[in-house]
Amino acid sequence: MSVPVTCKDFFCTESHPQPVGIIIFGASGDLTSRKLLPSLFNLFLRGLMPDDFYILGVARTEFTDETFREKVKESLTGDNGKIQDFLERTFYTQGEYDSISLYSDLKWRIKDLEKRFTTKGNKIFYMAVPPSLYLPIVENLGDLGLTSQENAFSRVIIEKPFGFDLDSANELDKKLHMTLKEDQIYRIDHYLGKETVQNILIFRFANSIFEPVWNNRYIDNVQITVAEDIGVEHRAGYYEHAGLVRDMFQNHMMQLLSLVTIEPPSTFDADEIHNEKVKIFRSIRPFPLDDLDSWFVRGQYGRGKIDGKEVVSYVEEPGVNPNSKVETFAAAKFMIDNWRWSGVPFYMRSGKRLQKRVSEIIITFKRVPHSIFPQLPVKNIPSNILKINIQPEEGIVLSFQAKHPGPKLCMSTLTMDFKYTEVFGTRPPEAYERLLLDCMFGDQTLFIRDDVMRESWKIFTPLIKKWESEKDISKLDIYEAGTWGPASSDELIKKDGREWYNAL
Numbered sequence: 141m142s143v144p145v146t147c148k149d150f151f152c153t154e155s156h157p158q159p160v161g162i163i164i165f166g167a168s169g170d171l172t173s174r175k176l177l178p179s180l181f182n183l184f185l186r187g188l189m190p191d192d193f194y195i196l197g198v199a200r201t202e203f204t205d206e207t208f209r210e211k212v213k214e215s216l217t218g219d220n221g222k223i224q225d226f227l228e229r230t231f232y233t234q235g236e237y238d239s240i241s242l243y244s245d246l247k248w249r250i251k252d253l254e255k256r257f258t259t260k261g262n263k264i265f266y267m268a269v270p271p272s273l274y275l276p277i278v279e280n281l282g283d284l285g286l287t288s289q290e291n292a293f294s295r296v297i298i299e300k301p302f303g304f305d306l307d308s309a310n311e312l313d314k315k316l317h318m319t320l321k322e323d324q325i326y327r328i329d330h331y332l333g334k335e336t337v338q339n340i341l342i343f344r345f346a347n348s349i350f351e352p353v354w355n356n357r358y359i360d361n362v363q364i365t366v367a368e369d370i371g372v373e374h375r376a377g378y379y380e381h382a383g384l385v386r387d388m389f390q391n392h393m394m395q396l397l398s399l400v401t402i403e404p405p406s407t408f409d410a411d412e413i414h415n416e417k418v419k420i421f422r423s424i425r426p427f428p429l430d431d432l433d434s435w436f437v438r439g440q441y442g443r444g445k446i447d448g449k450e451v452v453s454y455v456e457e458p459g460v461n462p463n464s465k466v467e468t469f470a471a472a473k474f475m476i477d478n479w480r481w482s483g484v485p486f487y488m489r490s491g492k493r494l495q496k497r498v499s500e501i502i503i504t505f506k507r508v509p510h511s512i513f514p515q516l517p518v519k520n521i522p523s524n525i526l527k528i529n530i531q532p533e534e535g536i537v538l539s540f541q542a543k544h545p546g547p548k549l550c551m552s553t554l555t556m557d558f559k560y561t562e563v564f565g566t567r568p569p570e571a572y573e574r575l576l577l578d579c580m581f582g583d584q585t586l587f588i589r590d591d592v593m594r595e596s597w598k599i600f601t602p603l604i605k606k607w608e609s610e611k612d613i614s615k616l617d618i619y620e621a622g623t624w625g626p627a628s629s630d631e632l633i634k635k636d637g638r639e640w641y642n643a644l
């Protein structure tokens with residue numbers, strides 16, 4: 141059963157950002173053409189870009205303004221007139237990222253564009269480049285005074301991955317801080333830009349009915365699944381050095397976990413929310429390194445079928461070492477040692493080449509304490525489940541028991557099902573739209589503060605080091621592509637008398 145949901149707006153804080161120039165490094169790349177430019181264009185279409193703005197792409201590939209615009213045009217859809225207006229604000233500068241001449245060209249170019257588009261010196265630099273380039277680009281920008289905030293703002297968006305372990309993340313951070321203040325650094329995790337992810341805080345803290353039951357008295361367990369059906373695709377070069385735990389757990393999964401578990405912040409303010417995230421990460425019980433396999437299992441996809449089509453194993457993918465010990469799947473049981481969550485297991489799993497592309501958070505409540513129904517023991521009365529769907533179909537589903545109509549006492553499980561597209565009549569905007577807009581506003585709520593990033597790395601670095609130092613003997617289970625991962629993942633949760641909630 142689906143219950144109709146109505147929507148009545150009563151609060152909206154969207155307003156207009158200040159004039160700004162957006163300078164994208166790595167403008168010839170995948171992220172720029174698939175996400176960044178379409179997102180900026182959508183903001184433009186929705187009237188959310190400032191009246192005065194320009195976009196300047198920077199990369200090594202040879203483009204003129206004209207040829208770059210032709211490439212940008214291919215990534216945009218919508219009204220042709222609007223596309224033309226947008227392209228007239230789009231420019232390109234070519235150069236080597238380590239060459240001083242690129243930055244002096246840029247300084248000159250930016251000055252000219254600032255005059256032309258009256259952007260008042262405000263700048264956002266987007267690092268859509270491989271991670272090894274973040275620092276040299278920022279240092280060069282700093283040397284030429286382009287990161288100075290005198291009478292204007294200058295912000296830098298840093299893509300993931302931010303470091304490869306605690307030491308490298310600290311090192312990168314320390315060096316970035318020689319040029320930038322923390323309030324200029326926007327560490328992006330695009331999961332935080334997703335509507336349903338943002339909705340978790342509204343759901344928890346703008347309703348009074350959930351918070352009283354949001355604790356170990358009422359919640360039995362929480363599952364977080366981020367599953368992809370695609371394989372490693374063209375990212376083998378990166379993935380072979382990263383692996384799934386770095387790619388998904390250290391950032392996206394931890395951010396999801398934090399939003400479900402933080403204490404109510406004193407206000408909806410970036411620093412207050414980040415403070416709560418630091419507290420929750422510090423409360424996560426460290427994984428026992430001498431018994432890691434009981435808490436954290438890893439797998440790698442073998443051959444199998446996705447949508448009825450045969451697919452190759454990870455080690456047969458182009459660019460992957462045939463003896464690779466890199467994990468493409470992980471499942472773990474997290475415990476949070478604080479008053480609210482003591483004793484509640486958080487089962488988290490993520491993987492590539494799984495049965496279905498789905499990201500969801502499943503909150504299972506405790507069973508009723510006693511059954512008043514003859515012949516129906518407590519164990520046969522299903523738990524209430526709250527499911528937060530993040531993708532592909534954004535929404536929230538609550539299941540509960542009700543009497544089946546008729547003269548007999550029959551019970552059914554019903555669901556109240558809120559689907560974002562049904563209620564609002566439109567798909568939620570691309571995560572990058574929200575994040576780019578927030579950066580224009582100077583709002584860091586949905587970005588990762590340095591100490592939050594550090595606390596997360598502290599959890600995973602000892603595990604990663606152990607697996608890497610014991611590469612040849614560490615447990616890595618091969619699973620068939622198109623399944624829900626290795627049997628060890630099922631065993632991890634089964635030994636607690638529970639099972640994974642697998643999306644249909």
Ligand SMILES: NC(=O)c1ccc[n+]([C@@H]2O[C@H](COP(=O)([O-])OP(=O)(O)OC[C@H]3O[C@@H](n4cnc5c(N)ncnc54)[C@H](OP(=O)(O)O)[C@@H]3O)[C@@H](O)[C@H]2O)c1
Pocket residue numbers: 166167168169170171172199200201237267268269270271273299300301
């Ligand atoms: N694509 C995504 O969906 C996605 C998602 C999350 C995070 N990210 C992160 O966003 C950043 C950009 O991603 P992307 O997928 O757009 O990367 P990409 O296409 O591999 O690279 C972006 C641009 O950087 C330049 N570049 C690539 N390799 C280089 C090298 N070895 N030395 C110097 N320049 C190089 C290239 O431009 P030129 O050769 O023209 O200079 C390329 O067009 C990365 O840090 C990635 O981890 C991407």
